[in-house]
Amino acid sequence: MEKARLPFFLGDPRKRFDLISSYNRRVVGLCDGQFCFSCNPDERGKLVGFDGGPLEVMLQLQSRTNPFGPPREYYLAHLVFVPEQEKEEIITGAASDEAIEFDASYNAVLYICGGTRVLVDPGSMALTNGSVEGLAKLIEVYRPTVVIITHGHQDHWRNLDLLEKLGIPVYLTPLPNRLISHTARIEKNYALQKILRKGRAQLIDPGDTIDLGEMKIFTFPVPHTIPEAMGLLLAGERRAVHLGDFRLGEGVEKAEIITTLRAIAKRKVDFVAVNVVNCHLEGYAEPESMVVNSITNVMVEAKGRVVVTCFSTNVERIGSIAEVAQAQGRNVYFLGTGMRRAHLELAREGLEYGGDENDISQPNSLIFVSGCQAEENSILERTLEERPPYQPQESDTLVFSSRDVPGNEVPIRALIQKLTPKVSTVFIYKGERIRIGLEENQKIKEIDCHATGHGKEKDTELVILDTLQPKEVLPIPQEGEGFEAFKEMAEGVGIKIISERVVEI
Ligand SMILES: [Zn+2]
Numbered sequence: 001m002e003k004a005r006l007p008f009f010l011g012d013p014r015k016r017f018d019l020i021s022s023y024n025r026r027v028v029g030l031c032d033g034q035f036c037f038s039c040n041p042d043e044r045g046k047l048v049g050f051d052g053g054p055l056e057v058m059l060q061l062q063s064r065t066n067p068f069g070p071p072r073e074y075y076l077a078h079l080v081f082v083p084e085q086e087k088e089e090i091i092t093g094a095a096s097d098e099a100i101e102f103d104a105s106y107n108a109v110l111y112i113c114g115g116t117r118v119l120v121d122p123g124s125m126a127l128t129n130g131s132v133e134g135l136a137k138l139i140e141v142y143r144p145t146v147v148i149i150t151h152g153h154q155d156h157w158r159n160l161d162l163l164e165k166l167g168i169p170v171y172l173t174p175l176p177n178r179l180i181s182h183t184a185r186i187e188k189n190y191a192l193q194k195i196l197r198k199g200r201a202q203l204i205d206p207g208d209t210i211d212l213g214e215m216k217i218f219t220f221p222v223p224h225t226i227p228e229a230m231g232l233l234l235a236g237e238r239r240a241v242h243l244g245d246f247r248l249g250e251g252v253e254k255a256e257i258i259t260t261l262r263a264i265a266k267r268k269v270d271f272v273a274v275n276v277v278n279c280h281l282e283g284y285a286e287p288e289s290m291v292v293n294s295i296t297n298v299m300v301e302a303k304g305r306v307v308v309t310c311f312s313t314n315v316e317r318i319g320s321i322a323e324v325a326q327a328q329g330r331n332v333y334f335l336g337t338g339m340r341r342a343h344l345e346l347a348r349e350g351l352e353y354g355g356d357e358n359d360i361s362q363p364n365s366l367i368f369v370s371g372c373q374a375e376e377n378s379i380l381e382r383t384l385e386e387r388p389p390y391q392p393q394e395s396d397t398l399v400f401s402s403r404d405v406p407g408n409e410v411p412i413r414a415l416i417q418k419l420t421p422k423v424s425t426v427f428i429y430k431g432e433r434i435r436i437g438l439e440e441n442q443k444i445k446e447i448d449c450h451a452t453g454h455g456k457e458k459d460t461e462l463v464i465l466d467t468l469q470p471k472e473v474l475p476i477p478q479e480g481e482g483f484e485a486f487k488e489m490a491e492g493v494g495i496k497i498i499s500e501r502v503v504e505i
Pocket residue numbers: 101151153224245453
């Protein structure tokens with residue numbers, strides 16, 4: 001047997017192992033044998049409440065028969081030692097590092113068909129007050145019978161705990177389930193924990209159907225900035241499409257979403273709910289490959305370490321950048337609660353990176369850090385007080401692969417102003433200098449190091465006007481330039497704009 005220290009994370013509750021990892025491109029499952037002679041029984045007690053982090057294990061290669069091909073190999077991991085886990089910091093502020101992009105929205109919509117009342121995305125991260133109260137009122141008056149969460153961004157589930165007393169099922173995919181459980185644990189939010197208790201959290205995959213009798217819900221994958229995002233076709237007396245947060249993406253992903261929407265539109269669509277925050281911006285939403293290409297250029301030109309901050313739920317971007325860094329011979333490190341969790345998500349996909357965090361001072365490092373919104377206690381904010389683990393070096397290149405969440409301009413500006421003298425170059429997203437009010441500085445450069453998760457003018461035109469052609473649309477949010485542009489676009493072709501959050505179907 002081989003000894004190893006591997007990052008373990010909570011497995012899919014529908015599968016055999018509670019804690020899993022990966023090694024040599026094979027799945028690793030932590031042994032759960034109560035009386036296993038190969039496991040260290042004294043350490044097992046330390047796993048109470050454990051929801052991810054490094055474990056020292058002995059690996060035993062196993063194989064399982066497979067009726068469709070050669071036997072499948074996996075490792076059974078016997079527990080040797082539970083290392084001291086790094087303390088989780090709770091990140092506060094308008095946007096925590098594990099969540100929203102830049103649309104601070106009230107996303108909840110209630111669909112009613114007879115006695116079936118489906119609440120989609122009970123979340124609000126609004127800039128203006130009132131929407132949390134609005135959501136509480138909606139729940140009190142209509143008493144939903146089912147909840148669906150379309151994806152893991154916080155503004156789509158942040159107020160889920162308001163539903164605790166109703167005891168109703170919550171349909172969601174495994175990633176948001178892990179994100180919400182994680183937040184519930186670090187915030188000690190017992191209402192949230194209770195809601196996701198076994199039996200109430202109904203895990204589904206995009207593509208699954210939810211049959212509620214008088215209402216059927218067909219889920220389908222939509223491209224966004226977080227894995228497992230899904231759209232919904234809700235069919236009762238009428239047909240509604242809840243597109244929520246989406247972009248068309250690129251390549252196969254783009255072709256597939258268009259094909260799905262065209263298939264849906266073969267029958268009349270009565271209603272669509274869609275995010276329109278970027279509708280005033282020309283063209284299609286930028287492809288993610290452009291971001292990876294820009295950051296690849298930064299990495300190949302950099303003389304020293306490259307430090308990247310972004311939303312930690314953007315797991316695909318983090319993974320792509322990490323792959324490039326590894327190909328360039330860089331060691332990859334993940335610092336901060338959200339980034340460590342992103343690391344675990346990548347390990348879940350069988351991707352292995354990095355090494356010992358003690359080596360982060362080496363010039364050939366790529367370091368992912370939390371703090372793109374200058375959140376309190378994030379790794380970048382801690383740097384200013386010279387609190388470990390990251391300390392800037394003069395040869396460091398810093399990349400903000402994100403956009404400011406409206407309302408965070410002042411702290412982000414202050415953070416960049418303080419960090420710039422300590423490093424060689426700071427790369428920020430195009431337009432960010434003006435948005436956050438930064439003065440010209442030779443060391444601060446604007447590049448295409450971020451891409452929005454929300455469709456722009458062309459994405460919306462193609463999907464809403466050309467494909468779905470609904471009678472009514474609920475645009476989200478209901479303020480700002482994007483909303484105004486959408487209103488003009490939709491009213492021009494006779495689509496009715498709805499502001500009511502309760503929809504009869
Ligand atoms: Zn989102």
